[in-house]
Amino acid sequence: MKILILGAGQVGSNAANILSQEAKHEVTIVDVNANVLANLQDRYDIRTVVGNASLPHVLDEAGAKETDIIIAVTSSDEVNMIACQLAHTLFSVRLKIARIRSQSYIEYADIFGHELEKAFNIDVIISPEILVKERLKNIINLPGAQQVLRFDRGRVLIVAAEAEEGGRLVGSPIKDLPNHLPNIDVRIVAIFRGDEALELSGESVILEGDEVYYLCPQKHAKLVMAEIRPSTKIAKKVMIAGGGNIGYRLASALEDDLRVKIIEVDKRNAARLTSHLKNALVLNGDCTDESLLYEENIDQIDVYCAVTEDEQTNILSSMLAKRLGAKRVITLINRSAFVDLVENESNIDIAFSPQQVTLGVLLTYIRKGDVVQLYSLGTGDLEAIELVAHGTPDTSKIIGKVVDEIDWPEGITLAGIIRRQQVIVSHRTSVIEENDHMIFFISNKQSIPDLEFLCQIKGNND
Numbered sequence: 001m002k003i004l005i006l007g008a009g010q011v012g013s014n015a016a017n018i019l020s021q022e023a024k025h026e027v028t029i030v031d032v033n034a035n036v037l038a039n040l041q042d043r044y045d046i047r048t049v050v051g052n053a054s055l056p057h058v059l060d061e062a063g064a065k066e067t068d069i070i071i072a073v074t075s076s077d078e079v080n081m082i083a084c085q086l087a088h089t090l091f092s093v094r095l096k097i098a099r100i101r102s103q104s105y106i107e108y109a110d111i112f113g114h115e116l117e118k119a120f121n122i123d124v125i126i127s128p129e130i131l132v133k134e135r136l137k138n139i140i141n142l143p144g145a146q147q148v149l150r151f152d153r154g155r156v157l158i159v160a161a162e163a164e165e166g167g168r169l170v171g172s173p174i175k176d177l178p179n180h181l182p183n184i185d186v187r188i189v190a191i192f193r194g195d196e197a198l199e200l201s202g203e204s205v206i207l208e209g210d211e212v213y214y215l216c217p218q219k220h221a222k223l224v225m226a227e228i229r230p231s232t233k234i235a236k237k238v239m240i241a242g243g244g245n246i247g248y249r250l251a252s253a254l255e256d257d258l259r260v261k262i263i264e265v266d267k268r269n270a271a272r273l274t275s276h277l278k279n280a281l282v283l284n285g286d287c288t289d290e291s292l293l294y295e296e297n298i299d300q301i302d303v304y305c306a307v308t309e310d311e312q313t314n315i316l317s318s319m320l321a322k323r324l325g326a327k328r329v330i331t332l333i334n335r336s337a338f339v340d341l342v343e344n345e346s347n348i349d350i351a352f353s354p355q356q357v358t359l360g361v362l363l364t365y366i367r368k369g370d371v372v373q374l375y376s377l378g379t380g381d382l383e384a385i386e387l388v389a390h391g392t393p394d395t396s397k398i399i400g401k402v403v404d405e406i407d408w409p410e411g412i413t414l415a416g417i418i419r420r421q422q423v424i425v426s427h428r429t430s431v432i433e434e435n436d437h438m439i440f441f442i443s444n445k446q447s448i449p450d451l452e453f454l455c456q457i458k459g460n461n462d
Contacts (some may be wrong), residue, residue: 001024001025001026001068001069002026002028002063002066002067002068002069002364003019003025003026003027003028003062003067003068003069003129003366004028004029004030004059004062004067004069004070004071004072004093005027005028005029005030005071005073005089006030006031006053006065006070006071006072006073006074006079006080006083007029007030007031007053007072007073007075007080008029008030008031008033008036008040008048008337009073009074010334010336010353010355010387011073011099011355011359012029012031012071012073012074012336013029013036013040013063014074014336014348014355014359015071015362015397016029016040016044016046016360016377017043017044018030018359018363018445019366020044020045020046021445021446022448022449024326024449025045025366027044027045027047028046028047028048028049028062028063028067029046029048029049030049030050030051030053030058030062031047031048031050031053031074032050032051032052033050034050035340037049037050042155043267044142044156045455046269047063049061049062051190052079053072053074053079053080053083053250054079054082054083054086054276056090058403059083059086059087059090059091059288060090060091060175060310063090063120063302064086064087064093065091066092067087067091067093068093068095069093069094069097069365069366070083070087070093070095070096070097071097071362072084072096072097072098072099073098073358077098077099077100077101077102077105079118080098080100081098081100081105081122082236083098084097084120084121084122085094085120085121085122088121089121093316093383095123095124095365096121096122096123096124097122097123097124097126097193097362097365098112098120098122098124098125098126099114099126099127099128099282099358100125100126100127101127101128101129101245103245104131106125106127106130109125112125112156118243119283122143124361124365126358126361126362128354128357128358129245129246129249129354130249131181131354131357131358131361132307132332132354132357133246133249133250133253133353135148135357135423136246136250136251136305136307136330137253138150138181139330139350140235140238140254140258140303140305141235142157142159142221142225143222143225143232143233143234143235143302143328144161144225144228144229144232145159145160145161145225146160146161146162146211146215146349146350147159147160147377148221149245149384149438150161150218150373150385151372151373151416151418151437152386152418152423154218155217155218155418155421155423156215156216156217156218156416156418156423156439157215157216157217157218157221158189158213158214158215158384158415158441159213159214159215159216159221159224159225159342159441160211160212160213160215161209161211161212161225161228162209162210162211162212162229163206163208163209163210163211163212163228163229163231164228164229164230164232164366165208166230166231167206167227167228167230168180168230169206169212169227169228170206170207170208170228171205171206171207171208172205172206172268173200173202173203173204173205173208173385174188174200174201174202174203174204174205175203175232176293180227181220181223181224184216184220184224185217185220185416185423185424185425186214186216186220186221186224186425187215187216187217187415187416187425188200188204188206188212188213188214189213189214189351189413189415189441190206190212190213190217190394190413190441190443191206191210191211191212191213192210192211192213193207193209193210193211197443200413206228208248212228212301213441214228214424215416215425215439215441216424220390232349233302234304234370235257235258235302235328235372236258236259236302237259237261237300237301237302237303238254238258238259238260238301238302238303238304238305239260239262239263239296239301239303239304239305239321239326240260240261240262240305240307241259241262241263241284241287241304241305241306241307241308241313241314241316241317241318242262242263242264242265242287242306242307242308242309243262243263243264243266243270243273244269244307244308244309246307247262247274247305247307247308248262248273248276248277250307251273251277251280252276252277252280253300253425254280255277255278255279255280256278256279258416260280260281261280261282261283261296261301262277262280262282262283262315263283263285263286263287263292264282264283264284264285265284265285265287265308266284266288267284269283270283270284270395271284277337280295287308287313287317287388288313288316288317288320290320290324293320293321293324294324298321298324298325298326299324299325299326300325301321301326301327302326302327302328303326303327303328303329303330304318304321304322304326304328304329304330305329305330305331305332306318306321306329306330306331306332307332308332311331311332311333311334311335311338314331314332314333315331315333315342315346315348317331318330318331318348319346319347319348322347322348322349323347328349328350328454329347329348329349330348330349330350330351330352331348331350331351332351332352332354333351333352333353334353334354334355335353336353336355336356338351338353339351339352339353339356356376356377359376360374360375360376360383361374363376363383367385367448367452368452368456369387369388369452369455369456370387370388370390371385371386371387372378372383372386372387372388372437373385373386374386381424381443381445382441382443382445383440383441383445383448384415384439384440384441384442385439385440385442385444386418386437386438386439386440387437387440388435388436388437388438388456388457389432389433389434389435389436389437389438389455390434391434391436391457391458392434394458395457395458396434396455396457396458397454397455397456397458398454398455399432399434400432400433400453401430401431401432402428402429402430402431403427403429403430404427404429405427406432406454407454408451409444409446409450409451409454410444410447411442411443411444411446411447412441412444412447412450412451413440413441413442413443414438414439415439415440416438416439417430417432417437417438418436418437418439419433419435419436419437438455
């Protein structure tokens with residue numbers, strides 16, 4: 001597959017890195033910065049073109065005529081929109097994906113689409129602000145979670161949580177799960193001890209400090225969490241640092257159910273937020289001001305979210321909030337390479353980047369097979385993916401087969417199956433049926449092509 005990436009920022013560079021490692025892809029990346037492109041070409045097996053991605057001759061030089069997918073992720077919404085329209089009109093590119101940040105464009109999303117009357121022929125619009133807001137809301141609504149990955153429209157979750165002393169599952173082998181949680185469908189899909197992913201069996205034991213990933217129906221997620229982190233309490237008070245697009249969207253999503261305070265340094269924007277938010281309390285001030293945090297009872301805050309546009313401000317204010325007594329702090333970091341460093345070397349509970357979230361959505365449209373949902377985790381070395389099984393026992397390598405009899409690639413865990421809106425936690429004796437939604441947890445990215453091949457209908461090499 002020939003993929004053209006427009007923009008060599010964090011998202012474009014990470015996408016080029018991941019896709020170039022897969023032999024089936026030919027990746028070209030376009031950017032105005034020749035030095036950045038030279039650095040990428042030294043590190044990855046990609047082709048680069050220097051130029052403005054909204055110019056027809058630059059797209060032509062980059063091979064748009066032979067391109068299957070264009071991913072427009074430059075820093076300019078307008079460049080992304082124009083480039084996709086040119087890709088459609090001049091080069092008949094099959095799939096066009098554009099990152100759009102402006103709230104105004106998102107509010108008038110009807111201008112995008114396939115129909116002739118649409119202003120811009122773009123197949124997929126990605127808004128990082130909306131994606132980040134949803135990810136934060138899911139984490140806040142499930143206290144104790146490090147990650148909350150939604151499948152089957154949110155009816156099924158994969159949750160990551162750090163095991164805590166006193167948890168009934170801590171110190172117990174996985175095979176004892178049914179005794180702790182009778183009549184609840186739950187499966188441990190991965191355990192990370194430090195940086196190492198454990199090879200799981202029924203005898204595997206969860207230890208304090210382990211990062212545990214479990215799959216279960218959404219309605220049981222809090223029950224399972226209580227077995228891993230018994231001290232976790234429901235969040236009632238949330239403070240948000242930063243009243244930009246993400247902060248405003250998050251406050252708006254939470255204010256009906258939780259007590260929300262939002263700190264915004266810009267006086268005019270604070271006034272705008274006050275007029276738009278119904279229940280949230282808007283504070284005009286500096287989120288790194290210790291006296292302000294004291295005055296607003298930071299020690300009574302259950303979750304502190306730093307989502308300003310400045311990652312240094314986010315890190316400093318989160319560390320300060322934690323030191324002053326905030327129960328849990330979450331910070332937004334623009335450079336995904338710093339996420340693990342910040343989490344491991346500071347008192348910040350959760351750090352993540354918009355690039356991580358955006359990358360998963362991009363890969364949803366690039367992976368082979370009928371992909372419903374995909375999440376890119378960590379620094380892109382883990383994935384959770386929902387795939388639909390197609391074919392018949394005669395045309396499929398998996399349909400009609402018992403799970404334990406299928407030669408799954410290394411590092412691929414079939415965590416669960418969704419069948420006619422029923423969740424089936426994958427067991428060794430489960431049988432794959434046509435139209436099953438299969439949820440995989442992937443710890444070895446090199447095995448993804450083998451998984452795609454395994455799930456293909458026989459004779460279909462597209």
